Amino acid sequence: DAGVIQSPRHEVTEMGQEVTLRCKPISGHDYLFWYRQTMMRGLELLIYFNNNVPIDDSGMPEDRFSAKMPNASFSTLKIQPSEPRDSAVYFCASSLEGNGQYFGPGTRLTVT
Amino acid sequence: GENVEQHPSTLSVQEGDSAVIKCTYSDSASNYFPWYKQELGKRPQLIIDIRSNVGEKKDQRIAVTLNKTAKHFSLHITETQPEDSAVYFCAASTARTGRRALTFGSGTRLQVQP
Numbered sequence: 001d002a003g004v005i006q007s008p009r010h011e012v013t014e015m016g017q018e019v020t021l022r023c024k025p026i027s028g029h030d031y032l033f034w035y036r037q038t039m040m041r042g043l044e045l046l047i048y049f050n051n052n053v054p055i056d057d058s059g060m061p062e063d064r065f066s067a068k069m070p071n072a073s074f075s076t077l078k079i080q081p082s083e084p085r086d087s088a089v090y091f092c093a094s095s096l097e098g099n100g101q102y103f104g105p106g107t108r109l110t111v112t
Numbered sequence: 113g114e115n116v117e118q119h120p121s122t123l124s125v126q127e128g129d130s131a132v133i134k135c136t137y138s139d140s141a142s143n144y145f146p147w148y149k150q151e152l153g154k155r156p157q158l159i160i161d162i163r164s165n166v167g168e169k170k171d172q173r174i175a176v177t178l179n180k181t182a183k184h185f186s187l188h189i190t191e192t193q194p195e196d197s198a199v200y201f202c203a204a205s206t207a208r209t210g211r212r213a214l215t216f217g218s219g220t221r222l223q224v225q226p
Contacts (some may be wrong), residue, residue, distance in 0.1 A: 031212050043156070043201065043216045056213060091155060100146045101214060103155040 004104035006092050012110045018080040021107045024073055025094030033101060034067055034077050035091040043091075049075065082111045114139040116204050118217025126225050131192050133220045135202035136184040142204040145185045146214070147176060151198045160187070192224045 005024040013019055025032045033048040047057040052069045060067070064083070069075040079086055087110050093101040115138040125131050137145075146161035162169045162176045162185065169176050173192075178185040189196055199221050203214040 033213070042218050045213055045215075048213055050212070095212065097212075100158040100161050102158065103148075105155050 004092055004094055004102055006090075006104035006107050008107060009105060010108045010110075012112065013082055014112055015083055016081045017111075018078065019082045019086075019109060019111075021077040021090050021092075021109070023075045023077070023092030023104060025075070025092070026096075026102060027073070029094035029096045029102075030072075031095045031097075031101070032069060032075050033093040033095075034075070035093065035103075036088045037091060037106075038088045046077070079109075082109075084111045087111050114142060114204055114206065114215040116202060116215045116217045118202050118220055120220060121218065122221045122223070124223045124225060125192050127192060127194060129192055131189045131196070131222055131224075133187045133200055133202070133222070134184060135186070135204075135217050136182075137204040137215075138183070139204070139206055140183065141206040142183075144205045145176070145178060146203050147174075147187050148201040148203065148216075149198045150201065150219075156201060189222075192222075194224050194226050197222055197224045 007022045030051050034046040036044045036046055046059045047067045048055055049069045065079055067077045089106045089108050091103050091106045093103045095101040118135045143164040147159050148156035149159045150156040160171050160174050160176050162178050167178055173190050175188045199219045201219050202217040205214045
């Protein structure tokens with residue numbers, strides 16, 4: 001298995017632009033998580049899905065952030081419009097039931 | 113909700129010594145406790161985990177202990193090596209109402225001096 005796949009690995013964009021991050025979970029995993037990591041705030045859970053259904057989005061910072069999971073093998077996290085304070089590393093992770101979460105390589109987002 | 117506290121925030125040891133990182137959690141319903149290692153610029157990687165029905169688990173040089181009564185768990189690394197240098201995160205999750213989210217500690221930066 002290739003593990004969790006994320007794209008792009010790096011994204012540099014200007015303030016106000018729309019950003020879309022993509023994730024492919026490990027095949028067969030039924031949970032998918034989106035995290036954001038910064039030096040100041042550490043690892044923050046943004047949202048997670050179970051069987052493609054959003055379960056908890058209380059970590060999504062504001063309405064500019066949205067996430068979808070149209071099928072078991074694909075999820076997107078969208079920021080529109082982006083702001084400099086959104087600059088961070090965004091990780092996607094997947095797990096099977098209550099077992100450990102496996103993280104993707106992350107997307108390093110820089111908003112100028 | 114769950115709150116996980118981790119300490120120390122930084123830890124420096126000599127190669128070959130042992131390292132211990134401690135975490136406490138607040139939600140008595142938490143029943144799964146993984147530990148992650150994150151090297152600089154890399155993803156967090158699951159290194160060991162323990163469930164609430166087990167008091168201790170070992171995997172080669174690493175071990176985790178759990179005290180449910182006191183609501184704390186610890187990571188023990190023996191015979192440390194320079195490649196153990198990384199940030200280590202503890203986490204906790206609960207099966208309460210079907211939740212599977214992890215609450216992470218703030219991390220411990222371990223430096224193993226050769």
